[in-house]
Amino acid sequence: MKFIEKGSEVPEFTRWKAQANENWQPDWDNLAGEPKLNIHRALLMEQGYICCYCNQRIDETNSHIEHLMPRKSYKNRELEYNNILASCQKNLKRKEPRHCGVLKDNWYDPMLMVSPLDKDCENRFRFIEDGSILPASEIVSLQNKNSSGYFTPFCQILIQILKFYI
């Protein structure tokens, strides 16, 4: 995971939202076509064409727009530019393992989430010579383990993904 510094909102996103009137309100489900494609492209450029979670190389054909805070629980944030990122995986092939934004889906815990928007996110993991990936410190370890002592699902997912690509 690499820190992503969000820039200004893509002008096309701002213009699309500004079309709101008494007969039409912007809603993520209404966003399609050229405006959505341009937003997607802007996110890819902002991130240097890497997945927001696993750093895999991505482009518009193999990635999707991911809501960091999921739309299901944070509907009021679905149109915030600072809540959208580009994540790998678009149209899953049969039996293709889900990961990153697709696997994260509606999960979000502000206390446990390791966010690529946190400047410190790159320091949250430790890379060991034998290929192991561990939490960077005991503090992180405690933050990312649940009461049973297991890593939270998303932390575990990230560790598995990072192992896969190293």
Ligand SMILES: [Zn+2]
């Ligand atoms: Zn990914």
